[in-house]
Amino acid sequence: MYVAAKGGEKAIGNAHRFLAERRRGDIRLPEVSVEQIREQLGLAVDRVMAEGSLYDRDLAALAVKQAQGDLVEAAFLLRAYRTTLPRFSPCPVLDTGRMRPLRRISAAYKDLPGGQVLGPTYDYSHRLLDFSLMEAQAAANVVYLVDKVGTLPSRMPRLTEILDSDGLVETPEPERDDEAAVPDITREPLEFPASRSARLQALARGDEGFLLGLAYSAQRGFGFQGHPFVGEIRMGYVPLEVEFPDESLKVRIGWILVTECVMLSRAVEAGACECGFVQGYGLVFGANERKAMAVALVDRALRSRELGEEVRYPAQDEEYVLRHCDNVESSGFVQHxxxxxxxxxxxxxxxxxxxxxxxxxxxxxxxxxxxxxxxxR
Structure with a gap:
């Protein structure tokens, strides 16, 4: 991001002090704490973690507070801090099949094995302002439905596993092998054509609004033809492990909250997929299914070339999408x-x-x- 400035040191110092006053607001009111932001503005914190590429709820909440709620600026702050951190060890690929779900739904199957789990969602609310939230709520009135990972449902079969057993959905070949590790776009320049793993990394930390617009355009016929179906959305805790090569040992170091989405659609070109349905995939930090759905739709559009479909629209253009979805980079270039x-x-x-x-x-x-x-002057 472009942040260089010359001269006017006194004016810049005054601007910083003025900003601190504006951030604090009316001193007659209690100052909001990082803990309050972390617990009560959880969806904002999750978005900052995803776009900042760092899973740390406390630091993301601090960034939200420091940025006065500007989530793009908060993501920039978190990324800047991330660059100072050492890397100890790569983690094995997350097995989302071992997820303990808070929420798990499918728009393709009503009687999904394991059941539909509505979980915490705004989907069924009436979108009416709740004026009771303007009053202080007594903590004694709060009933926690789930307070420990261990109380959540255990492994649920993924829909793609069920369809794959019948040969109805493609199973993309993994790109990782003994000779080539999965690229890390936070440490290596993004090259084109990009591998699917690199694309998914860029989309996962891309700007939600930009990706939502592209996903909308793809749905309206400016990306790929055919109606997409939400095969499955699941949000929950996945075990995070580290691997010790010398001992061939995996140790679980904790659980992280992620949202996963699988979109299913028919291949447009005959013969592009022998099994019938192709996948679009999205995985993001935290509880953010709108972002995960947008990523899955854009991922499906970006697969047009490999599926033999005509590339005509922005959502299908790999370089256009990946070069412009990063809100920190785009914000910097605009604001310079x-x-x-x-x-x-x-x-x-x-x-x-x-x-x-x-x-x-x-x-x-x-x-x-x-x-x-x-x-x-």
Whole structure:
């Protein structure tokens, strides 16, 4: 992100102090704590963790507080901190089949083995303002339905496993082998054509709004033809393990909350898939199924080339999507326009005057700021 600035040290210091005052707000009111943000603004924290590429609820909550609720700025703060952290060991691939789900639904199968688990969701609310939330709630009135990972349902079969047993859905070949490790786009430059694992990494930490717009465009026919179906959405805790190569030992170090989505659709071109249904896939940190669904839809659109479909629209263009979905990079490039461009603008001004002078009814040079010495004030 472009953050360079020269001169005006005193003014910059005053701007920082003014910002701190604005962030604190009315000092007659209690200051919101990081713990309150972590527990009561959980969906904002989850989004910052996903787009900041760092699973740490406390640090994400701190970033939300420091950024005054600006989630893009908070993700930037979290990424900046992430670059200072050492890497101890890569983790084995997460087995989401071992997820202990808080929520698990399918729009494709009503009687899903293991059952539909509605979990915590806004889907069935009436979207009416609840004015009781403006009053302090007594902690004694809160009933916790689930407070430990161990109380959640154990392994539930994934829908793709059921369909695969009947040969109805593709099973993409894993890209990882003994010679080539999965790329890490946070440490290696993104190259094109990108592998699917690299694409999914970029989408997982991409801007939710941008991906949502692309997913919407794909649904409306500007990505791939055919109606997508939510095969399964599951949100819950997955065991995180580290591997010790010398001892061939895996040790569970904790549980992380993730949201997974599998979209199913028919292949457009005949012969592209012998089994009938192809997959779009999304996996993101925290509870964020709208983002996971958008990722799955865009992933499906980006698979158009490999499935022999015509690439015509933005959602199908790998370089367009992956180069522009990163909100930290795009925000920086847009906001760098606020930095001084005096010389560039004067060059453009000279060109405009020259063109105007050469044309009939040219611009009066004496009426502008050129040469007046005021352009830097």
């Amino acid at each position: 326009l606020k930095l001084p461009h005096y010389v560039d603008f004067q060059a453009e001004l000279v060109h405009v005057r020259r063109v105007g002078k050469e044309s009939e009814g040219g611009i009066d040079e004496g009426s502008s700021l050129a040469g007046s010495g005021q352009e830097g």
